Amino acid sequence: MEETCLRKIPSYIITGFLGSGKTTILQKILDYCRKKSLKPAIVLNEIGDINVEQGLFQDNQVLEMLNGCICCSIQGDFTRELHSFLLSLDEKDVPDVIFIEGTGIANPLEIVDGLTDPLLIECIDLFSIVNIIDASKYLEYQSIFSSSKEVRSVLKAQVTTSSFIIVNKVDLVTEKVKEKVLKKVTSQKRGETPLVEASYGEVDINQLLEQRFVINRKGEDTCGCSSDHSCDEHIGHHHNHSFQAVKIEVPKPVERIKLEKWLKQLPETIIRGKGIIQLTETVGSFQFQFASKQLHLNRVKELPKIDPCLILIGVDINSSEIRQSFHQEFIK
Numbered sequence: 001m002e003e004t005c006l007r008k009i010p011s012y013i014i015t016g017f018l019g020s021g022k023t024t025i026l027q028k029i030l031d032y033c034r035k036k037s038l039k040p041a042i043v044l045n046e047i048g049d050i051n052v053e054q055g056l057f058q059d060n061q062v063l064e065m066l067n068g069c070i071c072c073s074i075q076g077d078f079t080r081e082l083h084s085f086l087l088s089l090d091e092k093d094v095p096d097v098i099f100i101e102g103t104g105i106a107n108p109l110e111i112v113d114g115l116t117d118p119l120l121i122e123c124i125d126l127f128s129i130v131n132i133i134d135a136s137k138y139l140e141y142q143s144i145f146s147s148s149k150e151v152r153s154v155l156k157a158q159v160t161t162s163s164f165i166i167v168n169k170v171d172l173v174t175e176k177v178k179e180k181v182l183k184k185v186t187s188q189k190r191g192e193t194p195l196v197e198a199s200y201g202e203v204d205i206n207q208l209l210e211q212r213f214v215i216n217r218k219g220e221d222t223c224g225c226s227s228d229h230s231c232d233e234h235i236g237h238h239h240n241h242s243f244q245a246v247k248i249e250v251p252k253p254v255e256r257i258k259l260e261k262w263l264k265q266l267p268e269t270i271i272r273g274k275g276i277i278q279l280t281e282t283v284g285s286f287q288f289q290f291a292s293k294q295l296h297l298n299r300v301k302e303l304p305k306i307d308p309c310l311i312l313i314g315v316d317i318n319s320s321e322i323r324q325s326f327h328q329e330f331i332k
C-alpha cells in the first residue's frame with residue numbers, strides 16, 4: 001500500500017512572470033515565519049540546470065526542481081519528488097507550511113494539477129496562489145509579446161488564477177503607469193481577489209498568508225479562471241515552451257560598465273538574467289541579477305558553491321549567437 005503523509009500541510013504557490021519579485025517576497029515571508037516560529041519548507045523550480053540563488057535560502061528546508069518547468073516537462077517528477085521528500089522527514093522536521101516558487105513561465109494551474117495528484121492529496125492543503133506582477137514591465141510585455149500567444153496566456157493565467165495579487169516594483173513607474181497597470185489587472189482578475197501594490201515586496205504578510213484559495217467551479221470553467229480558453233488547455237498542452245535558459249560560463253572577471261552595455265543591447269525578448277560573477281574592479285563574487293532591464297550586483301558573503309556563470313532567460317533566444325557575443329566581448 002502507498003505510504004501517506006501524517007497530515008496536510010498548508011501550501012502556497014508563489015507565481016509571477018520572470019523577474020517580477022517572487023524570491024524577494026519569499027525572503028520577506030521567510031523572515032515572517034522565523035519571527036512567528038513557523039517551520040517552512042520551500043520548493044524552488046528553475047528552468048535552467050542550476051540554481052544560482054541557493055545561497056538565499058540557507059537555514060531552510062529546500063527541495064530544488066531544476067531543468068524544467070513544474071508546469072510541463074517535470075510535472076510528474078514534481079509530484080513524486082515532493083511526496084517522497086515529505087515522507088522522508090522525521091516528525092520533528094515536518095514543515096508547518098510549504099511555499100512553492102514557480103519558474104516565472106508557469107501557468108499556476110498546472111502546479112495545482114501536480115499538487116492535487118492523488119499521491120499528494122493527503123499531504124498538501126493548497127491555501128493560496130500569490131501572483132507578483134512587475135509594474136514596470138507588465139504593459140510592455142503585452143506589446144513585446146503581442147505575437148506570442150503562449151507568453152500572453154501565461155501572463156493572463158497568472159492573474160486570473162490567483163487568490164492574492166501584488167503589483168510590485170511600483171517604485172519604478174509613474175503614478176499614471178501604475179494606474180494603467182492596476183486597471184488592466186483589475187479587469188483580468190477574479191473579483192474577490194485582493195490586489196495590493198508594493199516596492200520590493202513590502203506587503204502585509206499576515207494578510208497575504210490568510211487569504212484562502214477558492215476554486216470557482218462553475219459549468220465548463222472547472223479551473224476557476226475567467227479567461228477565454230477551455231480549461232482543458234491547461235493540461236498537457238504546454239510541453240513546447242519557447243522559453244529558454246541559456247547558460248554562459250564566465251571564467252574571468254568582467255568589467256561592470258562593459259557588462260551593463262552588453263546587457264542593454266540584448267534583444268527585448270531576453271527578460272531575465274541571474275548568475276554569479278566576478279568583477280575586474282573589485283575582489284570577491286557577486287550575485288548577478290538582471291530584471292526589468294536593470295542590473296543589480298550584490299556581493300556574495302560566502303564562497304559560492306558554483307562556478308561563475310550567467311543564466312539568461314527569454315523567449316525564442318538564439319543561444320549560440322548570445323554565447324558567441326559574450327565570449328567575443330569578455331573572454332577572448
Ligand SMILES: Nc1nc2c(ncn2[C@@H]2O[C@H](COP(=O)(O)OP(=O)(O)OP(=O)(O)O)[C@@H](O)[C@H]2O)c(=O)[nH]1
Pocket residue numbers: 016017018019020021022023024025103104168169170171172198199200201272274289290291296
Ligand atoms: N526596483 C525594484 N527592484 C525590485 C523590486 N522587487 C525586486 N526587485 C529586484 O528585481 C530583481 C528580480 O527579483 P526576484 O525577486 O529575484 O525576482 P523573481 O520573480 O524571483 O525572478 P525569477 O525567479 O527569475 O523569475 C532583483 O534584482 C530584485 O532585487 C522592486 O519592487 N523594485
